[in-house]
Amino acid sequence: MAVAWMKSKYLQLAWAMMKTGIIGYGGGPSVIPLIRYEAVTNYKWMEDEEFGEILALSNALPGPIATKIAAYLGYREKGMLGAVVSVLAHILPSGIAMILLLSFVQFLSGAAFIQGMIGAVIPVISVMLGMMAYEFGERAVKGLGIYAGIAFFALAFGLLQGIRLHPAIVILLFLGYGALHLRTVAALKRRKERKHRKRLQRANEKGGGITRGMD
């Protein structure tokens, strides 16, 4: 798709958002993997971490997800005008089709081929979501270490699926702890080092390594 005139950021934004608006069936969450593909893989506007952050915050805020993300991506690349271009490209084709086609409503939603199209696309979306889940999980383990990664993974699962806490609350809880996380890790490390040093010192005072196994 790298035609010369596609170099313009506005055109990139409009084209990416129009594509995701047209092929994204089922509304909201099902379009997220498509937008991520355009923003991270295709146009490389940002890294996956940043996209995850945007996704988390837009999940924590009310209102439609896809338009929030479209607006932010546009704003990040090209300011206010970029945001307007992205959102319009994302919603206009389907919005206009909706107004023009309303008289065909019964025919369209009942037709076997439409049912078949929706049916066949769901497994594809599932695979995309699953791939995304795997990649975010992988990054969590890489950043937090294997044990802490799995522990936080289990905790998030328990809160979301076990006690069915609202996703927005879970995100806010994790963000809240995340603000303190690196400091906590640093403090733990310092304490460990201090202990270690003290033990070495004590061992030196007693004049040998015989204290091993006594404490």
Place this chain on the structure above:
Amino acid sequence: MAWIEWFNLIIGFFIANALGYGGGPASIPLMYREIVTNHGWTTPSEFSNILALGNALPGPIATKIAAFVGYDTGGWVGSVLALAATIVPSAAALILLLKVLQRHRQSSVVKGMTLLVQPVIAVMMLLLTWQMGESSIESIGIVQSLIIAAVAFWAMQIRKIHPAIVIVAAFAYGGLVIPHLNVM
């Protein structure tokens, strides 16, 4: 009188979306309350028609409903106002919030937040995958679902084919082949 209706459109769609957590589909009941119960812009059966068409067309659901109800109630101006009330408040909030984050990108607070939010997103995506899988099995059966999923995985992960092409292929298969298979 048009002025009052336009004003009502802004208030109605703002409330429905400001209270709707979890994206478009989650705010449908709230939109119903504003559109049908509070303002009587459509009858209940009209609303279900709109919803049916909205689901048959691609693109975000909340903006399709806003575009149509706004147009039906207040013409093109109504449509634009309903859309703006749906999109602008939450989009502006996200932009502001992320701008603050960007400014403090190097701080350990923001780095920790970015790190800790990854497992939550992973779990949410996993749960969404599971729900989608279930609804797929319900609508086209387990054999079809698994075959399509396997082909899609092979195409996107191993052959690195653009997802849009995979989706269009799935549409074609679903529109042309599945209705003749008697699986639904």
